Amino acid sequence: MKQQWKILAGGVVTTSVLFAVPAYFYAQWMALILSFISAVSFSLILLKRNKEKLDHTYKVAATGIILLIIFSSGYIVHDYFRAEYQDEILVEIRQTIDSGIIGVQIKNDMIQSLKYYKSSDSDEMTVSEAFSSYMGDKLNENGTIKPSQEKEGDNISYHYEIKDADTVVIIAVTKVSKGNDPAFKNYDGQTGMGEYVGTLSNGGVEYEKVN
Structure with a gap:
């Protein structure tokens, strides 16, 4: 016992x-x-x-x-x-939602900036100046962009770089949905999250998912 x-x-x-x-x-x-x-x-x-x-x-x-x-x-x-x-399934849904939101946001900001540049009366205006003028106070001095909606900032962070007078890059990094490569080093210091890049130049707009 x-x-x-x-x-x-x-x-x-x-x-x-x-x-x-x-x-x-x-x-x-x-x-x-x-x-x-x-x-x-x-x-x-x-x-x-x-x-x-x-x-x-x-x-x-x-x-x-x-x-x-x-x-x-x-x-x-x-x-x-x-x-x-x-x-x-939930992860895939979240990725699809984030991808859609980011694509619309980046393309809209860049296309509108390009329109602003094309419609300018000044021959001396550069693409970067047109971008800065159109975006206005949405651009923070630390290189981030204020989200269009306050809650959006909880899921996605937006960043910008002015490469030269006629080239501007916007980088969007997700905070919830993962990217394809779990070891990918994101722009904002995270690892393995979704990342999308848009490039604005006087030749047009390019957009791609990098992770």
Whole structure:
């Protein structure tokens, strides 16, 4: 009997640790799966050690418990992969939304700046001057651009560089949606996030996704 109590105590401690440690690092699924495996393993060990002492009623109960464990494990695995799939779908949706917002914003600012440049009466105006004039107080001195909507700044950061008199670059970096390369070094210091670049020159507007 003492041996059984030791096994039971060991199972409780092991299961608790296997749940607590991953849960502390917000890995809830790993915590659930590891603790479940531990609980099942120790339960089977106890049943095996006591099978000679079990009468028919207890054997039926043990069989029921084992079947319940099997169905529960199947449900956990199914639910886990379903959650993973849903996460992937949400990430794709977020990437699509960010890509659309960024594309519209960068292209609009650059096309309007180019129109401003083309319609200028001054032959001496440069593309960079037209860009600065059109954007106005949206341009911050630290090289960032104020988002059109306040909430947009929580998800996307915009930056600009005046390469020369007739070349301006806008860089947009996402803060939530990931890019294609997880090791990509973003313009704003992040790693692996989505990044889009627009280039304005007197020849027109170029736009591309770089990550």
